[in-house]
Amino acid sequence: MTQDxxxxxxxxxGALTRRSRVIRPVHSLSDDLxxxxxxxxxxxxxxxxxxxxxxxxxxRHSLLGWGWALLQPTSLTVLYSFVFSYLMNxxxxxxxxxxxxxxxxxxxxxxxxxxxxxxGMLSYRPxxxxxxxxxxxxxxxxxxxxxxxxxxxxxxxxxxxxxxSISISAAALLAFPIMTILFxxxxxxxxxxxxxxxxxxxISMALPLVLQVLVFTAPIVYPASSVPxxxxxxxxxxxxxxxxxxxxxxxxDGDVPLAGDLFYCAVVAVICFVICYMIxxxxxxxxxxxx
Amino acid sequence: xxxxxxEHLSKxxxxxxxxxxxxxxxxxxxxxxxxxxxxxxxxRRGEALGIIGPNGSGKSTxxxxxxxxxxxxxxxxxxxxxLSALIELGAGFHPDLTGRENIFLNGSILGMTHREIAGxxxxxxxxxxxxxxxxVPVKKYSTGMYVRLGFSIAAHLDSDIVLFDEVLxxxxxxxxxxxxxxxxxxxxxxxxxxxxxxxxxxxxxICDRAVLLRSGQIEMIGEPSAVIEHYQAVAxxxxxxxxxxxxxxxxxxCKTLSFAAPTGEPVQTGGPLRCCLAYEALEPLDDIxxxxxxxxxxxxLCTQLSTSEGLELGPGAGEIEFYCSKxxxxxxxxxxxxLIERRGEVLDWRRRCSLLRVGAGxxxxxxxxxxxxxxxxxxxxxx
Numbered sequence: 001m002t003q004d005x006x007x008x009x010x011x012x013x014g015a016l017t018r019r020s021r022v023i024r025p026v027h028s029l030s031d032d033l034x035x036x037x038x039x040x041x042x043x044x045x046x047x048x049x050x051x052x053x054x055x056x057x058x059x060r061h062s063l064l065g066w067g068w069a070l071l072q073p074t075s076l077t078v079l080y081s082f083v084f085s086y087l088m089n090x091x092x093x094x095x096x097x098x099x100x101x102x103x104x105x106x107x108x109x110x111x112x113x114x115x116x117x118x119x120g121m122l123s124y125r126p127x128x129x130x131x132x133x134x135x136x137x138x139x140x141x142x143x144x145x146x147x148x149x150x151x152x153x154x155x156x157x158x159x160x161x162x163x164x165s166i167s168i169s170a171a172a173l174l175a176f177p178i179m180t181i182l183f184x185x186x187x188x189x190x191x192x193x194x195x196x197x198x199x200x201x202x203i204s205m206a207l208p209l210v211l212q213v214l215v216f217t218a219p220i221v222y223p224a225s226s227v228p229x230x231x232x233x234x235x236x237x238x239x240x241x242x243x244x245x246x247x248x249x250x251x252x253d254g255d256v257p258l259a260g261d262l263f264y265c266a267v268v269a270v271i272c273f274v275i276c277y278m279i280x281x282x283x284x285x286x287x288x289x290x291x
Numbered sequence: 292x293x294x295x296x297x298e299h300l301s302k303x304x305x306x307x308x309x310x311x312x313x314x315x316x317x318x319x320x321x322x323x324x325x326x327x328x329x330x331x332x333x334x335r336r337g338e339a340l341g342i343i344g345p346n347g348s349g350k351s352t353x354x355x356x357x358x359x360x361x362x363x364x365x366x367x368x369x370x371x372x373x374l375s376a377l378i379e380l381g382a383g384f385h386p387d388l389t390g391r392e393n394i395f396l397n398g399s400i401l402g403m404t405h406r407e408i409a410g411x412x413x414x415x416x417x418x419x420x421x422x423x424x425x426x427v428p429v430k431k432y433s434t435g436m437y438v439r440l441g442f443s444i445a446a447h448l449d450s451d452i453v454l455f456d457e458v459l460x461x462x463x464x465x466x467x468x469x470x471x472x473x474x475x476x477x478x479x480x481x482x483x484x485x486x487x488x489x490x491x492x493x494x495x496x497i498c499d500r501a502v503l504l505r506s507g508q509i510e511m512i513g514e515p516s517a518v519i520e521h522y523q524a525v526a527x528x529x530x531x532x533x534x535x536x537x538x539x540x541x542x543x544x545c546k547t548l549s550f551a552a553p554t555g556e557p558v559q560t561g562g563p564l565r566c567c568l569a570y571e572a573l574e575p576l577d578d579i580x581x582x583x584x585x586x587x588x589x590x591x592l593c594t595q596l597s598t599s600e601g602l603e604l605g606p607g608a609g610e611i612e613f614y615c616s617k618x619x620x621x622x623x624x625x626x627x628x629x630l631i632e633r634r635g636e637v638l639d640w641r642r643r644c645s646l647l648r649v650g651a652g653x654x655x656x657x658x659x660x661x662x663x664x665x666x667x668x669x670x671x672x673x674x
Contacts, residue, residue, distance in 0.1 A: 023359065023368040049399040057387045130382035132359040133400050285362035288355075289304060 025285075032281035033274065039134045046133060050141040055148060069149040070156055073108045077101040080221045094252065098164055102248040103220035105153045106179065110186050110240065111211045113146035117190035118197045118204050125291045135284045136277070139190040147183060161252065169254030177262065178247050184269040185239060192276040195283040199290045218244045239265040292371065293333040294452050294483040295357060300366035302327040302352055302507075326352040328507040329366075334452075336371070339474075339484040341494035341515055343522055344504035350487045353504070354378065354456045357485070372451025372483070375401060377458045380441030386430035390421055390440055393429055397444050411447045418473075419443035420466070439466055446473050452483040459486070459493060471497070491519045491624060492587075516648070519624060523646045543572040543579070543604070543638050545629050548645045553614075559652030560622055560660050566596055566613040568629065570604075576633060577603045581611055584628040585620070585647055593625060601633075619659045622651040 027035070059065040081097045117139035124138050154175070161168060197203040215221070218241040227235050235241060242265055246257035306322045327349045334340045342350050356363050358376035383400045384393045394415055398408040416425050419439040429437060442458060459470050474497055477484055488494055494501055494515050501518040503511040511518050546569040552558050553565050566583060578601035585593045596613040627645040631638045653660050 019371060019373075021370045023356070023363065023370070025363050025365055045405050046399040046402075049396050049405075053385055053388065053392070053396050056392075057385060060387055126379070127383045127400065129355075129360060130379040131376065131400055133402070288361050 026282075027285075029278045029282070033278055036134065036136070036277060036281045040136060043134050043137050047137050047141055047144070050137055051144045051148075054141060054145045058145070066152065069152040072112065072149075073101060073104045073153045074156070076104050076108070080104075084221055094166075095164055098160055098166070098252065099223070099248070100221055101160060102157060102252045103218070103244050105150060105157055106182055106244055106247045107215060107218065107220050107240075108153065109146050109150040109179075110182065111215075112149065113143040113186040114190050114193060115207060115211070116146060117142040117194045118207060121194040121198055122291065125288075128291065129288050135195075135287060136191055136280060139194040140187055143183070143187050143190050146186075147179075150179070157251065166252065167254075168251075171250045171254045171256050174250040174257060175247060178243055178250065178257070181239075181262065181265045181269050182243050182247075184273050185243075185265075188269065188272040188276040191273075191280040195280045195287060198287050199283070214240070217241060219248075220244055239268045292336045293369070294336045294338075294371050295334040295374075295485070296369045297333070297353075297357075298331050298367045298369075300327055300330045300353075300356065300368060301325065301364050302349075302356060302361070303364050325507050327356070327363075330504075330507070330509055331366075332502060332509065332512060334483055334485060336451075336483055337478075337481045338500065339478055339486065339498045341498035341501040341518075342485065342487045342504060343489070343491065343494060343501060343519065344510075348504040349507040350504055351378075351456055352507075354454050354485070354487055358454060370452065373402075373449070374452040374454065375445060375448045375450035376454040376456065377442065377445045378454075378456045380438045380445065380458055381429075382441075384429050384437070384441065387428055389428055390416075390425040390432070393440070394444055397441070401445060401448055403448065407449075415440075415443045415447050418446065418469070435463060435466070442470060446470075450482070452485070453477055454485045454487070456487045457489070459488060459490065491523075495519060495624065516624070520646060520648065523624070523626070541639050542574055543570055543576060543631055545570055545631060545639050545641055545644070546608070548583070548627065548629060550645075550647050557650045558618065558648065559650035560618055560620060561653035561662075562618055564613075564615040564618045566615075568611045568613075569608065570611065570631070571608045572604050572606050575603075575605050576638075577601060578633050579604055579638075580632050582630045582632075583613065584630070585625045586628065586643075587623070587625065590626075593620060617662055618649065618652075619661060620649050621655075621657070621659055622649050624648050 059068060062068060064071070077097060077100050080100045084096065084100070120142045121135075121138055128135065158168060193203050193207070217235075217238055219227070224235075224241075224245055242261050246261060249255035250257060303323050303325045306324050330349075330353070342353065344350050354376060355361050355378075356368060357370070358374060358378070360376075360378075381393075381397070383397045385396065388396065391412070394412055395405065395408055399405065403411075416422075419436070419442070421436055421440055424432060424436060429440070432440070438458075455474070459467065459474070471493070474484060474486070478497070484497070486494060486498060498515045500513060501515040502509055503518050503522050511521050547567075548569075549567045550558055551565050551567075552562055554563070556562065558564055568581065568583065579598070580601060581598045583596040585595065587593045596615070598611065602611070625647040626643045627647055629639070629641045629644055631640070
């Protein structure tokens with residue numbers, strides 16, 4: 001009867017079965033991870049329902065509707081084209097507008113994904129205090145919504161390429177693995193930041209500032225070739241920089257990225273995800289107490 | 292087989308002086324508040340357990356620990372089976388979605404699969420009595436429709452253990468009756484039920500055992516009637532000590548109130564009842580009217596014992612005795628108010644100051660028993 005490594009508490013007169021759930025103040029991190037992944041797989045239906053809801057209601061009462069999905073990358077593109085096209089002259093063959101837009105689309109996904117996930121957690125307070133469900137569903141569904149926005153912007157990017165008469169090569173398909181890695185990174189950061197945000201509300205204040213600075217750590221508004229040689233070793237440690245560069249290279253220029261670069265990013269993404277997810281699960285246990 | 296077992300369960304919250312966290316330098320001492328302290332008990336499979344207690348005694352915290360909304364600070368919970376908790380009905384509803392869309396959303400939040408929901412949706416809609424409103428955004432719903440739909444979704448979950456936190460008193464009388472019917476069905480199906488409620492009549496009717504919580508600890512556990520009586524007795528003695536709200540000492544105060552059958556038998560329908568009210572008067576008083584109100588568990592007035600005409604009382608202690616030769620009230624637990632007044636001026640008024648338990652004597656259905664007899668008159672006799 002007490003074969004189970006999770007010892008039976010004293011005075012418990014029933015047998016622990018496979019269906020028994022033991023709730024303690026703190027579970028081991030590995031238990032959290034395994035239980036969490038299991039329940040996450042079981043919660044796919046919920047994830048789907050929540051994402052569909054978000055998408056359905058998001059633009060329901062707005063005049064511009066889905067135009068908003070395009071507005072962020074386009075407005076930034078217009079802004080940056082205006083400011084930088086005078087500074088950066090003669091950047092190879094690409095029109096600067098297209099160059100910036102191709103870099104901003106994946107970046108806009110990262111920044112809106114993280115921002116909405118961090119802001120979204122608290123808005124689910126009434127639900128979270130009334131029913132238990134794996135809380136990670138909230139940030140993940142919000143990141144998926146921004147991924148859908150990205151899809152819309154991606155179509156616009158392809159249309160822009162047609163307009164500038166740049167042919168779309170097969171290498172553009174590599175956008176999928178690149179975006180998958182980026183998705184994992186964004187989910188990891190969203191899990192981490194959204195859970196900490198509930199306890200330390202400074203995150204949502206600092207986030208827009210930090211994101212505004214971070215946009216310059218990747219070759220988005222400037223070409224990678226303008227990074228000083230002495231900084232390049234450090235510069236290319238940043239997986240976001242690699243992924244943005246590879247995304248633009250694959251989609252717009254038709255360049256196949258280096259397998260080693262993508263592998264490095266994938267490894268970093270998985271490590272980030274595991275660490276962030278464990279921290280999230282630890283905070284999740286009592287997250288409603290701080291809401 | 293225990294479906295829920297709690298072992299040395301505790302939950303505390305840190306109360307920051309001004310709320311929120313600050314940098315360590317600015318941290319002031321934070322107070323620890325124990326919502327639940329060292330609670331141990333089990334709920335057997337197929338049992339219905341009632342949880343009662345005053346506000347802030349930890350009832351809802353306990354439900355939140357069992358339903359995994361928040362984790363305990365100390366101790367262990369073991370659950371055997373799928374648990375669902377009905378806490379705030381319709382908490383997951385999105386106002387802009389239609390009833391149907393919300394059923395799918397809410398159902399999946401509660402852990403149902405898409406197919407499960409699709410199979411049950413007609414039952415859910417029918418139970419909630421929503422009708423054509425099912426395809427209207429829920430923000431257009433009345434409060435009643437909103438909670439009915441919430442209850443209906445949660446009530447159609449396939450769980451082994453169902454927790455109800457103050458949710459049976461939703462909707463109108465008809466819907467409440469069907470909620471109780473639903474609970475009875477769960478019981479018949481062998482499900483384990485935990486009911487948190489201030490509705491003692493419901494606890495007594497549905498539950499096999501009751502737990503009385505006070506300040507996060509178990510004060511009593513056992514037969515629902517005994518636990519409720521104990522709770523009510525403590526609550527009423529606290530009231531009786533409290534006296535009137537007014538500042539100056541009253542000219543007459545009600546000291547104790549007791550009910551008994553003169554023969555020493557339990558008070559029961561169709562039997563006699565003696566009600567004895569002890570008072571203390573500071574000065575001679577005339578024209579005193581004393582009324583003892585007996586209220587249904589639901590709070591509505593059932594009937595009254597009254598002196599009707601003005602009494603003349605001397606100073607000092609005394610007793611007023613009411614006698615009723617045949618009690619027509621139905622079995623149940625009645626709460627008691629006492630009012631002493633003089634020419635329209637309230638001298639002492641005690642709400643819910645005592646309890647009257649009426650046992651099952653003459654058994655009839657309905658609101659009250661009427662003294663009656665019957666005889667047979669044979670008119671024709673066929674072989």
